[in-house]
Amino acid sequence: MKIISFAWTTEALLAGKKSCTRRCWSYDYGERFKTGDIVQAYDKSPRFGGKQIAIIEITAAYWEYLQDMPKSDLEAEGGLWDTKEEFIALFPKKYQRNDRFVRVLRFKIISKEEI
Secondary structure: OOOOOOHHHHHHHOOEEEEEEOOOOOOHHOOOOOOEEEEEEEEEOHHHHOOOEEEEEEEEEEEEEHHHHHEEEEEEEEOOOOOHHHHHHOOHHHHOOOOEEEEEEEEEEEEEEOO
């Protein structure tokens, strides 16, 4: 089963506030994540001692420029940022320009693990 690490957005995910994630993945890697996939959600990468925290189902998967992100997705991303610009500033500079796509995954939680 595929794995996605949520790291510092783990709390928002488990609270049901996060239903979308944007990733700076290569095209080949990003295309592995498709609508309908069931994915293990981890608190951090398992290679660094992460633990599974949930099972999610991807409800939509597509490529998008960060600048094209709807402002309403600030809430879907966990509600941790006040502005779209603040959120975009977290990404590497090359993804902040409109010549690099990020993979957008919308999802729903299927089950949560006991932590």
